[in-house]
Amino acid sequence: MGPVIGHEGVLRLLKQSLQKGRLAHSYLLVGPPHVGKMTVALYLAQAVNCTGSSQPCRACSQCVRIASGRHADVQVLGLREGGATKEISIDQVREIQRAASLKPFEGSCRVFIVEGAERLSAHATNALLKTLEEPPPQVLLLLLATDEEALLPTLRSRCQRLELYSLGVQEVARALEERGVAPKMAQHLALHSQGCPGIALRALEEPEWLEAQEVEAEQVAQLLTASLHQRFALAAELAQRFQANREDVQAVLGLWLEWWRDLLLVKEGATAYLVHPELRPTLEGLAPEVDALAVARSLRLIQETLDVLDQNANARMALEHLLLGFPFLERQETAAT
Ligand SMILES: [Zn+2]
Numbered sequence: 043m044g045p046v047i048g049h050e051g052v053l054r055l056l057k058q059s060l061q062k063g064r065l066a067h068s069y070l071l072v073g074p075p076h077v078g079k080m081t082v083a084l085y086l087a088q089a090v091n092c093t094g095s096s097q098p099c100r101a102c103s104q105c106v107r108i109a110s111g112r113h114a115d116v117q118v119l120g121l122r123e124g125g126a127t128k129e130i131s132i133d134q135v136r137e138i139q140r141a142a143s144l145k146p147f148e149g150s151c152r153v154f155i156v157e158g159a160e161r162l163s164a165h166a167t168n169a170l171l172k173t174l175e176e177p178p179p180q181v182l183l184l185l186l187a188t189d190e191e192a193l194l195p196t197l198r199s200r201c202q203r204l205e206l207y208s209l210g211v212q213e214v215a216r217a218l219e220e221r222g223v224a225p226k227m228a229q230h231l232a233l234h235s236q237g238c239p240g241i242a243l244r245a246l247e248e249p250e251w252l253e254a255q256e257v258e259a260e261q262v263a264q265l266l267t268a269s270l271h272q273r274f275a276l277a278a279e280l281a282q283r284f285q286a287n288r289e290d291v292q293a294v295l296g297l298w299l300e301w302w303r304d305l306l307l308v309k310e311g312a313t314a315y316l317v318h319p320e321l322r323p324t325l326e327g328l329a330p331e332v333d334a335l336a337v338a339r340s341l342r343l344i345q346e347t348l349d350v351l352d353q354n355a356n357a358r359m360a361l362e363h364l365l366l367g368f369p370f371l372e373r374q375e376t377a378a379t
Pocket residue numbers: 091092093094097098099100101102103104105106
């Protein structure tokens with residue numbers, strides 16, 4: 043785990059609260075995926091346990107053990123199981139309650155981080171609320187969520203809310219360069235990250251993940267010449283993926299947004315800002331075929347579909363509506379590759 047990228051305001055606030063001894067018992071960290079919720083949570087876990095001079099010092103044994111995920115008093119609950127939509131059960135919360143009643147083992151504060159707090163079942167939430175009503179001393183509970191509306195209001199009201207916003211592209215690029223990434227690559231990854239540094243860092247660690255994303259983005263180009271039948275088939279396939287893993291499909295639609303935005307940039311000749319510069323030849327081939335209005339309509343459609351999917355609507359119908367709304371282009375003999 044590296045230093046937190048961005049979020050200076052939130053870090054300052056937390057530091058001040060810590061110095062004044064006014065840290066809350068529980069925080070709700072809200073923000074888009076990969077914006078840095080977990081990094082900020084671990085920063086706070088370090089700050090409350092650090093034995094160095096400027097907390098967190100990132101160098102004392104407490105800080106180091108927390109950063110490497112080997113600290114007995116810092117527990118992470120939730121996700122990380124293939125990213126699947128898995129409920130957080132009451133048994134898991136009871137495990138937290140049991141551990142929270144014990145004195146810290148090796149540090150000075152027990153920290154429980156619930157990743158993807160949206161996945162807390164109703165029973166689990168109620169159990170957690172009991173802990174929040176009478177928080178044991180030396181316990182810090184950090185809930186991380188992308189979609190806070192999915193949390194019970196009673197749970198939200200018991201936590202101090204911290205919102206993490208997407209960073210500027212240049213801020214992400216600068217952070218990557220500080221980590222030794224070449225400027226051109228840093229710029230490419232920063233654009234791709236859409237201000238969420240975790241995306242850039244993951245792409246850096248797993249180039250094959252980035253490639254898979256690019257393949258997914260390129261799918262839109264093929265879709266435009268796809269028949270009605272093919273579009274219905276893809277909608278059904280995506281709807282099925284959505285049942286198994288919501289975020290997976292939301293990510294695909296996010297990539298499609300990037301693709302359409304890139305197409306618009308190519309049409310306007312602003313190619314320096316492309317999120318997927320590797321798709322430029324395809325985009326340039328398509329640009330004269332699709333008018334700006336159709337691009338704008340497609341962007342709006344994707345955004346609407348994302349909103350509708352958020353509201354638990356019929357996923358298949360929403361996706362069909364989207365795919366049928368994309369322009370239909372004549373299939374052309376493409377130039378030899
Ligand atoms: Zn330290």
